[in-house]
Amino acid sequence: MSYPRSFEELKENFEKLPGIGEKSAERFVFSILKMDDDEIEEFSENLSKIKKKIKHCNICGHLTEGDICTICSDNSRDQSTICVVEDVRNVFILEKTGSYHGLYHVLGGLISPVNDINPEDLNISGLMERLKEPLDEIIIALNPSIEGETTSLYLQKILKDKKIHISRLSYGIPLGSDLEYVDPMMIEKAIGDRKFIEK
CATH class of the missing domain: 3.40.1360.10 (Dna Topoisomerase Vi A Subunit; Chain: A, domain 2)
Structure with a gap:
């Protein structure tokens, strides 16, 4: 039996992360399904924000906002x-x-x-x-x-x-x-x- 399409798509996203296999990705998706709406919204905002806000230092190349x-x-x-x-x-x-x-x-x-x-x-x-x-x-x-x-x-x-x-x-x-x-x-x-x- 296969998972719903949206479940599979999110699982595949997690599997792209280093060190994350299929089982770990499944656990992540199940954990997200247990979150309330506010937690999911915050999680989604943080994912979007990190790519927009964090860049590399002009001097050394370290992370900075x-x-x-x-x-x-x-x-x-x-x-x-x-x-x-x-x-x-x-x-x-x-x-x-x-x-x-x-x-x-x-x-x-x-x-x-x-x-x-x-x-x-x-x-x-x-x-x-x-x-x-x-x-x-x-x-x-x-x-x-x-x-x-x-x-x-x-x-x-x-x-x-x-x-x-x-x-x-x-x-x-x-x-x-x-x-x-x-x-x-x-x-x-x-x-x-x-x-x-x-x-």
Whole structure:
């Protein structure tokens, strides 16, 4: 027996989300059916609003509802250090450790020739633009995957002649892992034990 058409359509929408299979999508739809009208209206409004209101910071690429994110506009943070990450999720992960107090730069992906993602497809030009400001250190905090290593080596190459310290997270993080699934204490240690790269 098949579900009603509208049920199937919503279920298929949920299945498009990463990590959501058919069973989870079905549970979501059944949960929504139990909501009252006000809850459903609020849920619908929030879905519509998030795409309209949230954009990327003009400076670092993090999420914001304005032009500049709360991290870039926070003068109490260390303005001399930039931590380079793959995507906005990594910013939240590093912030949860409470061990880093500098700024960030979101690349928006990693170099991957197999997937036809090249340096010019990433927010690398924005990073180079920020080097015009006084900086002491750039921390490369990318996932220890093949793509992460490729991107890290590329960044090291283009930053080599700049008068700035370059460091990478220590290798306590397993090769091939994603920062999203690494224990916060291990990430904190990886930041504290980061290795400076000789030029």
